[in-house]
Amino acid sequence: VQDWLYGVRPAAPPRPSQTSTPSEPLTEADRLRLVYLLLTKPRSERGAGITPKEGDFECVESIFALHDHAFNKEWIKKWSTSYFLKIEDLDKIREKFGEKIAFYFAFLQSYFLFLVFPAAFGFSAWVLLGTFSPVYAVVNCLWCVTFVEYWKRQEIDLGVRWNCRNVSALQVKRRDFKYEKESKDPVTGEIMRVFPETKRLQRQLLQIPFAIVAVIALGTLIATCFGIEVFISEIYNGPLKWLLVYLPTGLLTTLVPTITTLLTGIATRLTDYENWETTDTYEAAMIQKLFVLNFITSYLGIFLTAFVYVPFGSIVVPYLDVFSLTMRPFAEHEGQLKAPKVGNFEINPSRLRKQVIYFTVTAQIVNLALETIAPYVKRRMFHKYQEVKTERASKRGGSMPAVNAKDPPGEETFLARVRNEAELDVYDVATDLREMVVQFGYLSLFSIVWPLTPVSFLVNNWVELRSDAIKICVEMQRPTPWRADSIGPWLDTLGFLAWLGSITTSALAYMFSGDGLGPDGTPATIKGWALLLTVFFSEHLYLLARTCIRIAISKIDSPGIQKEHSERYLTRKRYLEQSLEEEGEAALHAPAHGNERIDRQTLEDEARYSSLHNLKPEDYFWARQRGWQESVIVGVETIQQSAPSEGKKQQ
Numbered sequence: 001v002q003d004w005l006y007g008v009r010p011a012a013p014p015r016p017s018q019t020s021t022p023s024e025p026l027t028e029a030d031r032l033r034l035v036y037l038l039l040t041k042p043r044s045e046r047g048a049g050i051t052p053k054e055g056d057f058e059c060v061e062s063i064f065a066l067h068d069h070a071f072n073k074e075w076i077k078k079w080s081t082s083y084f085l086k087i088e089d090l091d092k093i094r095e096k097f098g099e100k101i102a103f104y105f106a107f108l109q110s111y112f113l114f115l116v117f118p119a120a121f122g123f124s125a126w127v128l129l130g131t132f133s134p135v136y137a138v139v140n141c142l143w144c145v146t147f148v149e150y151w152k153r154q155e156i157d158l159g160v161r162w163n164c165r166n167v168s169a170l171q172v173k174r175r176d177f178k179y180e181k182e183s184k185d186p187v188t189g190e191i192m193r194v195f196p197e198t199k200r201l202q203r204q205l206l207q208i209p210f211a212i213v214a215v216i217a218l219g220t221l222i223a224t225c226f227g228i229e230v231f232i233s234e235i236y237n238g239p240l241k242w243l244l245v246y247l248p249t250g251l252l253t254t255l256v257p258t259i260t261t262l263l264t265g266i267a268t269r270l271t272d273y274e275n276w277e278t279t280d281t282y283e284a285a286m287i288q289k290l291f292v293l294n295f296i297t298s299y300l301g302i303f304l305t306a307f308v309y310v311p312f313g314s315i316v317v318p319y320l321d322v323f324s325l326t327m328r329p330f331a332e333h334e335g336q337l338k339a340p341k342v343g344n345f346e347i348n349p350s351r352l353r354k355q356v357i358y359f360t361v362t363a364q365i366v367n368l369a370l371e372t373i374a375p376y377v378k379r380r381m382f383h384k385y386q387e388v389k390t391e392r393a394s395k396r397g398g399s400m401p402a403v404n405a406k407d408p409p410g411e412e413t414f415l416a417r418v419r420n421e422a423e424l425d426v427y428d429v430a431t432d433l434r435e436m437v438v439q440f441g442y443l444s445l446f447s448i449v450w451p452l453t454p455v456s457f458l459v460n461n462w463v464e465l466r467s468d469a470i471k472i473c474v475e476m477q478r479p480t481p482w483r484a485d486s487i488g489p490w491l492d493t494l495g496f497l498a499w500l501g502s503i504t505t506s507a508l509a510y511m512f513s514g515d516g517l518g519p520d521g522t523p524a525t526i527k528g529w530a531l532l533l534t535v536f537f538s539e540h541l542y543l544l545a546r547t548c549i550r551i552a553i554s555k556i557d558s559p560g561i562q563k564e565h566s567e568r569y570l571t572r573k574r575y576l577e578q579s580l581e582e583e584g585e586a587a588l589h590a591p592a593h594g595n596e597r598i599d600r601q602t603l604e605d606e607a608r609y610s611s612l613h614n615l616k617p618e619d620y621f622w623a624r625q626r627g628w629q630e631s632v633i634v635g636v637e638t639i640q641q642s643a644p645s646e647g648k649k650q651q
Helices: 028-040 069-080 087-097 099-114 116-128 134-161 197-204 207-235 247-274 279-327 351-395 412-422 429-446 453-475 490-511 528-555 559-589 600-612 617-623 628-642 645-650
Strands: 181-184 191-194
Touching: 028 087, 069 087, 069 453, 087 099, 087 134, 099 116, 099 134, 099 429, 099 453, 116 134, 116 453, 134 429, 134 490, 134 528, 134 559, 197 247, 207 247, 207 279, 247 279, 279 351, 279 429, 279 490, 351 429, 351 453, 429 453, 429 490, 490 528
Parallel strands: none
Antiparallel strands: 181 191
16 A cells, blocks of 8 residues: 555555455565564654664664575575576565565676677677777677666566565655754645755765865875885886785785775765665765775776876886885895886886786685685684683683573574574675676776676676575575665666766777777877867767667567556556446436426426527527437437438338
8 A cells, every 4th residue: 555655556456455465465575574664663653663782772683584594595506506597586586585685686687698798799809809999999888888778677677577666755764864843744734854955965065075085095095006016016126026016915905995994984974964864865875975985996096007107107107216215125226226217118018908807807706705705704713712712711710601501492493593693794785786886887997908808797797696695695694675676876876887988998999099009108199189089079979879779778668668557557447437437327316307397387488598598509409408318319310310221121
């Protein structure tokens, strides 16, 4: 009923509406979500008001449902033996874990299938066309915009199939929301808690200095480590060079997560300060800030190589001798630290390609290992630590009683299972979505450097589909089955990366055209006007292609659109049938004008009325038929008079 009232369902639910219909029964995810909301909603909204780790519920660690191990085993077994997923597999995920996680797996599956074409074309381009091919650049840009527009249509189809389209209208209120006043809704008459939008907009302006601080902090660190790495690998020629070249990587590995964590905390406080009313708007605002951090940490290094080191290397690199202080303790003499003069430095043409290969292959493998193996190792080490701690305490005679010491007989196994799952981490689908969006960015922005990039992503995502399923089943608590009608603000991020890819790809294609090695480190070979003209035309061609593809996809009918049109048609048909039925019943019970009594008095009244009023010919015509019975009689007479003689005999 709530879905119908808020426009999620186009058709009204059948009566009685207190129970689920046989055609659309409540799924397990629906039941778990309703129970969770009953427990966590405030008492003003008829909930229990339980807030884990807060207020009167400090002892409540968390609220979650237990895993269905039978389903998990069947799920993992089936996916491990299947090459592709069917829509029925996604339906099962939605029934068990809710639409939000189902949309993630649907996106990952669609992205994986779409990668088949760029992988095949990229391999062919790598063999036949080489790197930095303008043909590959055009095809890759068209593929990116086609995938984004296709996924928009796919979201509509899935939303209709899962009865969750426009479900974002049913947003969950945040208990941390602080309103300033209460006002009455002019339409519904309900009392609404309001926070002024102008005030929130003023607070949102703080995102600008936050972005500036993030760019300065992370940008300075990445640029500094980049300069040190170039100095060591390209200029330094002393002892331990093979080892010292990994020093910038160590610095980035140590400092970037630290600064990112600090900036993430600031982003969280800014989002809290903006005081969003619902969880969806809060998450969207948080994702916008995190994307700024992810963009800098993921792409800045390649941007520096492609647009600073390659075109201006002979000018910039000689000034990197400022980093000689870091290598002085290891150098044997000053000659090993001396930078070449301006214009005499030759860049490493393969540096950009190696860097792209690292981010698209090595980094993907490392991230996959950190997602699947690190949580298991972390949990095993924690258990080992607890065991050692208990043993030491028992030797000292001050050990605390075991947690399961007072478990009722017969419940030990179940309670042990509950405690084990309570120790697991909480699954956040936004983390996996962010990983896929960043990967899409590498493909859109820099795959022209190494056309085998989509091949690497195709293999990685086949494994990612299975590893994420294992992660949810084994390494994480069972997630709360929240509803959703899309992948949220990440869809806008995909569109932004596809647009930016049209710019960077065209720029790289122009700069590295010819021998595929690019500029030799001197900007003289690059014409500024030609580069800007290339970017300008590329961007406008992208906008034109996006419009054409969007129109073409909108013309293609789909099962979701057909179902939605069918439901709306049935709704209109049902309304008209009910209206006609009610009007027919009213006509049957209404007095018939055609059976009115005609006598001398009525004829005199009509004659008197016609003499007092100037009646027109049409008035006389309509006066002859006052009721529907008279109209029927006149119609029958007209048909009989106009019918041929043979027709009269048959009648």
